[in-house]
Amino acid sequence: MERPKIGGVSLDGQCALAPMAGVSDLAYRVIARRMGAALVTTEMVSSRGLHHRNEKTWEMMKLDPTEHPVALQLFGNDPDVMAEAARAAEEAGADIVDVNMGCPMLKVVKNGDGSALMKDVSRAEAIIRAMTRAVSIPVTVKMRIGWSRASLNAPELARAVEEAGAAAVTVHGRTREELYSGRADWSEIRRVVDAVSIPVWGNGDVTDGPSAKALLEETGCAGVAVGRAAWGNPWIFREINTYLATGEVLPPPTREERLSMAEEHLRGLVAEKGEYIAVREMRAHASHYFHGLPRATALRREIMRAASEEEFLRLLETYKEETASLGDMARRS
Numbered sequence: 504m505e506r507p508k509i510g511g512v513s514l515d516g517q518c519a520l521a522p523m524a525g526v527s528d529l530a531y532r533v534i535a536r537r538m539g540a541a542l543v544t545t546e547m548v549s550s551r552g553l554h555h556r557n558e559k560t561w562e563m564m565k566l567d568p569t570e571h572p573v574a575l576q577l578f579g580n581d582p583d584v585m586a587e588a589a590r591a592a593e594e595a596g597a598d599i600v601d602v603n604m605g606c607p608m609l610k611v612v613k614n615g616d617g618s619a620l621m622k623d624v625s626r627a628e629a630i631i632r633a634m635t636r637a638v639s640i641p642v643t644v645k646m647r648i649g650w651s652r653a654s655l656n657a658p659e660l661a662r663a664v665e666e667a668g669a670a671a672v673t674v675h676g677r678t679r680e681e682l683y684s685g686r687a688d689w690s691e692i693r694r695v696v697d698a699v700s701i702p703v704w705g706n707g708d709v710t711d712g713p714s715a716k717a718l719l720e721e722t723g724c725a726g727v728a729v730g731r732a733a734w735g736n737p738w739i740f741r742e743i744n745t746y747l748a749t750g751e752v753l754p755p756p757t758r759e760e761r762l763s764m765a766e767e768h769l770r771g772l773v774a775e776k777g778e779y780i781a782v783r784e785m786r787a788h789a790s791h792y793f794h795g796l797p798r799a800t801a802l803r804r805e806i807m808r809a810a811s812e813e814e815f816l817r818l819l820e821t822y823k824e825e826t827a828s829l830g831d832m833a834r835r836s
Contacts, residue, residue: 507541507725509702510641510670512572512598514726516541518715518743521673521706521730522576522601522645525787530771532570534764535733539740541726543573544645547603550579550588564595565775574599574643578606580615580626582633589634589642599670600638602630604646604660607679618679621650621660628663635668643671645706645728648691651680655691658698665699672699673728676707683731693722704728711739712746712753719747735791737764758796758826762819765792769815778812785815797826 507514519542520527520535527535532543545563552560566573575597577588585602592600604627606617613619620627627644634642644664649655661672674695676687687707696703702725705718710732718727733739738756745753756764768788772781789806793799802822809815 507702509542509599509643512542512641514541514572516740516744517719517726517747518740519673519704519726519728520544520733520740521728522547522574522603523730523734524606525784526734528772528784529565529567529570529775530768531737531788532573533567533771534737534768535740536570536573538737539744540729540733540737541572542599543570544601544728545573545575547576547578547606548588548592550577550581550584553577553588553591554584564591566596571596572598574601576601576603576645578603578611578616580620580623580630582626582629585630586633586637589638593638593640597640599641599643600634601643601645601673602634604644605673605675605679607647607682612679618647618650621646621656621679622654624656624660624663627660628667631664631667631669641670642668643673644669645673645675647675647677647679648688648695649678651678654678655694657691657695661695661699661703665701669701671702671704671725673704673706675730676705689718689721692718692724696723702726706730709743712743715743716747735765735788735794759823761792761796762823765789766816766819768792769812773812782809782812782815798822 520540522544524546527546536543548563549560575592579585589600603617604620611617648657657674674692676689676692692705704726705722705724706728709715709718709727709729715727742753745751769785772785786807790803793802805818
């Protein structure tokens with residue numbers, strides 16, 4: 504099978520890590536890439552923050568040599584500011600610059616950013632046109648199927664950004680009003696595939712190999728982008744890749760594998776953000792890594808009180824010893 508491409512960037516698979524605020528940070532992207540994600544995408548970065556030289560925003564631009572190919576995702580609604588941010592992304596070493604036109608959160612859309620751009624197609628097109636003129640790397644778009652069920656305009660938006668120079672689009676199969684509730688509507692993703700000639704990646708309700716294959720078959724997408732199902736579960740990329748290639752369903756990760764991966768993630772966060780921030784951010788990740796483990800509730804409760812890397816790791820080691828006789832975790836439901 505021919506390798507998928509986004510612009511001039513060749514990918515080694517059909518399964519990508521979708522951008523997620525608070526999840527797809529550098530430490531996790533490195534893990535996801537190693538576990539088989541064909542492409543990883545950063546948390547969304549504010550173009551305004553870059554423009555105003557906000558230190559924390561610029562820290563989010565940091566990339567690791569082992570995570571390529573990587574897309575750096577930007578959000579904003581000013582074409583000139585977004586073009587400036589795209590140049591910064593290219594200078595930071597990004598292989599692709601992605602534009603967030605799908606975030607449904609109120610704090611984002613109230614400023615006209617994220618999925619609010621689905622209601623202003625002409626502005627969305629102007630943004631992509633300005634960005635593609637500003638950089639030599641591919642510019643892509645992440646969108647939803649519409650603002651609401653009364654406005655399922657993803658095909659229109661996809662055609663507009665394609666005309667403006669976008670190299671690919673990723674479509675989440677829900678509207679902004681639906682947030683993350685209900686089932687993703689893959690038929691609307693199919694409408695986007697039929698509307699454009701650039702690659703379309705599907706997103707929404709992909710949780711394993713069979714669901715990834717089903718989305719590809721039902722929509723004709725070039726690939727799948729996995730979001731929430733990858734939180735604390737980087738093995739999903741290996742699982743999907745294997746299923747798409749062979750039809751084999753891999754066994755779930757063992758308890759030891761989950762605990763070891765949590766340790767690796769923590770160490771990566773400490774190296775990236777320092778101990779204080781890393782330990783506190785890891786609490787949220789840990790609840791996902793530990794899902795389905797025996798006595799997971801007690802472990803999570805103790806982890807929430809951990810104040811240092813040493814204490815966090817000691818709790819994991821104690822848990823290993825106390826549960827050594829219980830066998831591996833059951834497959835997550």
